[in-house]
Structure formats: structure tokens, C-alpha cells
Amino acid sequence: MQNAKPLPSYLVHRYHGWKATTWTENRAWYRRLADEGQRPRAMVISCCDSRVHVTSIFGADQGEFFIHRNIANLVPPYNPDGEYHGTSAAVEYAVTTLKVAHVIIVGHSLCGGVKGCHDMCTGHAPALEEKSSFVGRWMDILRPGYERVKDLPETERLRALEKEAVLVSLENLMTFPFVRSAVEGGEMTLHGLWNDIGEGGLEQYDPTTHKFVPI
Template sequence: MPNARKLPGYLTNRFRGWRATHYAENKSWFRHLAQEGQHPRSMLIACCDSRVHVTSIFGADPGEFFIHRNIANLVPPYTPDGQQHGTSAAVEYAVTALKVAHLIVVGHSNCGGVRGCHDMCAGKAPELSAESSFVGTWMEILRPGYEATGAIADEAERIAAMEKEAVKISLANLMTFPFVREAVESETLTLHGLWHNIGEGGLDAYDSDIDAFVPVG
């Protein structure tokens, strides 16, 4: 591949530091993971946003979480159309092969993807409405969240509400997958929705009984 270049120096130095410290101090654990395979208890579906460090939030070690990240932490509805579906494939593998016990959708504050969806739906981002836009096509999953927050006049408040709608829509869409629904109904899998406030370090969990997000801890 002629376009592949040498790794930047700062990343090479960081790798060497990691190998000399964290890996060296936990070499037996890493070898155990390599030999025994992965057995995560939970799957996390989080946003690609570089500010959302889901393993750090939960103080997780390698092997604890099966993680899938995409724009705005969205899960599409079950659509077995023979096309390529990265998020759906990850969910299928986690539930049917890894047998995770918990499936957790993690949304967050100041989400650029959610803002993009808002602007697209409001007619402010015609580039996202183009058929050639992968981002715009993906964010159509959240259009019902834009419509559900129509009564909120303040734009910032509406976008913040849409961030939580993204979590709720993803949870609802997860239940359209037959293998997810079967696992939930047989009580071998539980679904959870979270929203992380980046600036404040907060974490809210969705309570379906009251249809609201409440602080964790």
C-alpha cells in the first residue's frame, strides 16, 4: 500500500512507554487474554468522540468491555437486507457469540453528530442532506429525536435533549433485533442507557419507569 506511512514519532514513543511499563507489569494478564480469548461481561456502544473515554470512566482493564463506537452512539433498527452493517454486526457478535450480560449505550454532552443532525433536519446543513454524505445518511436514525424535541424553543436545550433521545432511540432499536429481544426476555441480557457530561464529569442513567435520566451515584 503506497499511501501507508511510518507511524508518527510521538505515537511510537508512547507505545514504547506503554510496553515498558503497563504491559511489562501485567504481562501474564495480557498473555492470559491472548490464550483464553475474550469474555467481556458488557458491551458498550459509545460515540467516536475523542473526548469520551469510556474505559477510563469505568476504570476498566483490558478484556472487560466489548466496545463499539460510531457517530452519536446510534443503533439502527434491525434491517437484514444483505448490506454491510457495522453496528448491527457488532451487536450480533456481542449478544450471540460473546453472550454479554449487559448492553450499554453511552451518549454524551456537546455531541457534534447530534448537532449535525439538528442542523440537517432544520435545513441548515444541506451538505449532510446530500445522498453522498455518509454522516447525513447515518444521522437519519436520529431524525425522530429531532421531531420529538420540537417543543423546545432554545436551540442549545433542544440539542442537549436530542443527545438523550439518541440513547433512547438506540435502546428502542436494539429491541427490534430478534436475538436481543430474546435475550432480554429470557433475562440473560439487560439494556442500559447512559449520558455522560464531559465538562462536569457527570453520568446520568435512563430510567424507563419515569422516562427520564437520573444521576448515577
């Protein structure tokens, strides 16, 4: 593969700093994780956005979270069609092999993927409408959420759609037979969160009020 290049020097320096400090100070723990395998308590599905750092938000240690990131923290509906399904594969592995106790969807403010969905659904992003657009076809998952908020005032619509991305994902999770079985059997719980990046806020979905409330 001729196009692969050595890492930028700043990343090499950061690695050596980590190896000399964090890894060295916790060497026994890292070796235990390697020898005994992972037993994460929860799966976290969050956005690819570089500003969303779930391990920092929750102060998580290595081995605690099984993390999957994608554009706009979306879970597609269950669809065993034999095609490529990275998110579905991650969910299957977490639930059936790792047997996590929780699956947590984490949405966030100022999500570019959600804005793209909004622009596409309002006719302002023709490039995303193209069949060849990977982002556009992925954001089709969120179209049902847009339909639920499209009549809101424009000033409220984007934030509401960010939270719909969490709800649509929770709804789609329950279409997976192994997820439904684990939830209904009391073996696993689902959770929906929304993170306000600028304010450091975190809200969780309350099914009794059908609203996101501050934690």
C-alpha cells in the same frame, strides 16, 4: 499500498512506554487474555468523540468491555438486507457469540453528530441532506428522536436530542430478534447513559420516570 506511512514518532514513543510499563507489569494477564480469549461482561456502544473515554470512566481493565464506537452512539433498526452494517454486526457478535450480560449505550454532551442531525432537520445543513453524505444518512437514524424534541425551546433542544440518541438506540436494539430474546429471557439487560464531558457527570435513563437521572 503506497499511501501508508510509518507512525508519528510521538505514538511510537508512547507505545514503547506502555510496553515497558503497563504491559510488562501485567504480562501474565495479557497472555491469559490471548490464550483463553475474551469474555467481556458488557458491550458498550459510545460515540467516536475523542473526549468520551468509557474505559477511563469506569476504570475498566483489558478484556472487560466489548466496545463499539460510531458517530453519535447510534444503533440502526434491524434490517438484514445484505448491505454493510458495522454496528449491527458488532451487536450480533456481542450478543450471540460473546453472550454479554449488558449492552450499554453512552451518549454525551456537545455531540457533533447530534448537532449535525439537528441542523439537518432544521434546514441549516444542506450538505448533510445530500445522498452522498455518509454522516447525513447515518444521522437519519436519529430523525425520530428529533421529532420528539423539536417543539422544545431552542436552549433545551440539543441536550434533549443528545439523550434521544441514547433512547432511539435502545429502541432500535429491541428490533433485533436475538437482542429481544436475550432481554426477555433475562439473559441480558440494556442500559442508557449520558455523560456530561465538562462536569464529569454521568446520568442513566430511568424507565419508571422516563428521565435521565444522575448516578
